[in-house]
Amino acid sequence: MEDRKGVAVYVQVPFCPDRCDYCAIPVSVSTALIPRYLEALSMEVRRLLPLPPGQSPVSLYIGGGSPTGLSPEDFRRLLEILRPFLSESGGREVTIESRPEDLDREKLAILRTLPGLRLSLGMEGMTPEDLPMLGRRGAFFDPPSLLDRLQKELPGTSLSMDFIVGGENWRAERFLMMARALGEGGLDHLSLYPLVIEEHTTKALHKKQGRAPEGLEEAAAEEWVAACRGLSSLGWERYEVANFSRDESSRCRHNLHVWQGGDYLGLGPGAHQRRGRSRRENVRSMSDYVRMSEAGESPYEFLEELSQESYDVETLYGNLRTSSGISIPWLIERVGLLSYECILSEFVRSGVVDRIRTNEKRLVLNDEGLSALDPLVLKLLSFF
Numbered sequence: 012m013e014d015r016k017g018v019a020v021y022v023q024v025p026f027c028p029d030r031c032d033y034c035a036i037p038v039s040v041s042t043a044l045i046p047r048y049l050e051a052l053s054m055e056v057r058r059l060l061p062l063p064p065g066q067s068p069v070s071l072y073i074g075g076g077s078p079t080g081l082s083p084e085d086f087r088r089l090l091e092i093l094r095p096f097l098s099e100s101g102g103r104e105v106t107i108e109s110r111p112e113d114l115d116r117e118k119l120a121i122l123r124t125l126p127g128l129r130l131s132l133g134m135e136g137m138t139p140e141d142l143p144m145l146g147r148r149g150a151f152f153d154p155p156s157l158l159d160r161l162q163k164e165l166p167g168t169s170l171s172m173d174f175i176v177g178g179e180n181w182r183a184e185r186f187l188m189m190a191r192a193l194g195e196g197g198l199d200h201l202s203l204y205p206l207v208i209e210e211h212t213t214k215a216l217h218k219k220q221g222r223a224p225e226g227l228e229e230a231a232a233e234e235w236v237a238a239c240r241g242l243s244s245l246g247w248e249r250y251e252v253a254n255f256s257r258d259e260s261s262r263c264r265h266n267l268h269v270w271q272g273g274d275y276l277g278l279g280p281g282a283h284q285r286r287g288r289s290r291r292e293n294v295r296s297m298s299d300y301v302r303m304s305e306a307g308e309s310p311y312e313f314l315e316e317l318s319q320e321s322y323d324v325e326t327l328y329g330n331l332r333t334s335s336g337i338s339i340p341w342l343i344e345r346v347g348l349l350s351y352e353c354i355l356s357e358f359v360r361s362g363v364v365d366r367i368r369t370n371e372k373r374l375v376l377n378d379e380g381l382s383a384l385d386p387l388v389l390k391l392l393s394f395f
């Protein structure tokens with residue numbers, strides 16, 4: 012497999028000024044715990060440092076919630092805490108998730124000081140009507156106009172936009188027209204997710220009360236497959252199941268490192284980390300995270316040494332979801348040549364692999380295959 016040196020660092024900032032109806036992430040809309048969260052995070056960083064040789068950070072990903080939804084003072088403090096993971100030279104990728112409405116003059120001034128910045132914008136909808144339909148709070152920003160503004164305000168920043176496919180207001184042609192305009196405008200990256208109604212969300216409650224149309228998720232899943240196909244035909248490079256880049260240089264290096272088996276650290280409530288075969292999960296609850304940190308304890312609830320089998324499953328699933336696919340010699344080593352040939356002929360017959368790329372000793376799924384990843388991985392695992 013690819014030799015991925017260093018660690019990708021993820022930081023969970025679980026605060027959001029509002030809660031969306033479809034959001035299943037444990038975020039807090041109250042600001043009361045922010046000072047204690049920042050202190051606990053600072054302790055977690057101190058406990059981790061210095062990183063062992065060969066484990067220097069390759070990327071920093073600050074996710075949420077909405078990290079830019081913090082007040083300017085708290086946002087500055089957050090970045091100060093994470094300074095050991097920032098690179099002065101700009102050689103490292105620093106991704107920050109952001110709601111467009113958070114990007115006022117003060118936040119933009121702070122962001123401008125960050126080398127290697129990549130901004131991941133949670134747009135979700137294309138028109139003002141989409142947001143209330145999806146149950147997304149906050150103001151609407153026209154994606155092409157926002158792109159134009161941020162290119163001027165944050166020159167040199169890699170810009171990505173997330174969209175949700177589906178909902179009563181979804182129009183495929185309108186989305187593809189907008190994606191074309193965003194590509195022509197120089198957007199670097201797009202992420203596309205089907206609308207899913209997860210348990211314990213307001214949307215799930217609406218569904219239970221009969222306030223959501225029947226078959227919404229099924230329709231969204233189909234519309235997502237068609238939208239992914241449409242993006243590929245517009246020239247967007249699908250380098251992972253739900254992620255599209257303008258070219259190779261605009262892929263998310265942090266996520267690729269994790270998918271392709273590199274080590275990663277996770278800080279903050281609910282964050283995961285894996286170094287070699289050691290996997291750890293932090294406590295999900297913010298109050299437990301803060302309480303344990305204040306008591307001088309490391310705030311994790313789960314620690315395990317992955318078995319070879321579990322490690323192989325992670326390797327298979329992570330690699331196959333990317334456009335580099337999985338190493339064929341690695342696969343043959345696990346399932347044997349005969350089974351491999353059987354898998355390959357079945358996958359070729361069902362039209363989910365790229366025949367040309369199999370010559371490069373990598374089994375690479377094509378557009379159809381990426382859209383049906385889970386059943387294909389299950390099929391492969393039955394040979395392990």
Ligand code: SF4
Binds near residue numbers: 034075077110
């Ligand atoms: S903006 Fe994102 S993190 Fe915040 S509530 Fe909405 S979906 Fe959840």
